[in-house]
Amino acid sequence: MPRTRRLRRPSLWTVLVPVVAMLAGLLFATSSRTALGTDLRAGESSQLSGLIEQRDDAVARQQDELALLQQQIQLLTDQAAGRNGAVAEAAAEGEQGLASAGLTPVSGPGLTVRLDDAQQQTGDGLPSGATGDDLVIHQSDVQGVVNAMWAAGADGVAIMGQRLISTSAVICVGNTLLLQGRKYSPPFVVTAVGDPDEIRRQLAASSEVQLLRSAVQQYGLTYQVADEREVSLPAYEGTLEMQYAARAEAG
Known part of the structure; x- marks a missing residue:
């Protein structure tokens, strides 16, 4: 009888090798699609690096914005300081102007001039060659004293306690003095705040005062x-309108 060929039973390895190869191929393909051509192990590191760079860029932008805001704040501060300085300067000039205009009280060393009519003795009559006008204080006498005080740079001048300003009119009616709506009889007291020595020099140099002394x-x-x-x-208490009206009346 012819001998029959016995078929060899496949071994376990013969079955497992193709299966392992197929599984390996499947895993490789899956890994390739998931990674999209990138290194999976470096994926998280790459993403973190990108976030850090984005954060650094954002911080840099914020620092630039902060620097710009600080410049703007400094500019506004400088402008405000400039305005405050200008306001302070204007206020100081205003205060000085008020004092010069006589609108605020003033005090300090100064000088007083007292003027009075001649005292006639009973029965003596008038001095030889004199008239009644020669024996009284005139408007020009008072005005001469006031002008000398202003020329000396007095900080303030007053007659009979009333503060004068640049528009104050000194008016004499007979032997009375009309000043800012009030009448005064002699003696007339003129007071100035300023350097006494300089005021004396200006009084001595005044032609009107020289006539008075004569x-x-x-x-x-x-x-x-x-x-x-x-x-x-004291501060000046009158009005400019009053002074102009008085000048017009005197004219």
Whole structure:
């Protein structure tokens, strides 16, 4: 009888090798699609690096914005300081202007001039060659004293305690003084706040005051000058309209 060929039973390895190969191929394909051509192990590291770079860019932008805001704040601060300085300067000038205009009280060392009519003795009559007008204080006498005080740079001038300003009019009616709506009889007291020595020099240099002093010697008028350690003058209380009206009335 012919001998029959026995079929060999496949071994376990013969079956497992193709299966393992197929599984390996499947895993490789899956890994390739998931990674999309990138390194899977480096994926998280790459993403973290990108986030850090984005964060750095954002921080840099914020720092630039902060620097710009700081520049703007400094500019506004400088402008505000400039405005405050200008306001302070204007306020100081305004205060000085008020004092110069006589609108605020003033005090300090100064000088007082007292003017009075001649004292006639009973029965003596008038001095030789004199008239009644020669024996009284005139508007020009008072105005001459005031002008000398202003020329000396006085900080303030007052007559009979009333503060004068640049528009104040000194008006004499007979032997009375009309000042800012009030009438005063002699003696007239003129007071200034300023350097007493300089005021004396200006009084001595005034032609009007020289005429007054000559009348003092001839007719016995009173002209007395006294230094003051401390003088206080009130603020001007009149109105400009009153002064202009008084000037018009005098004219």
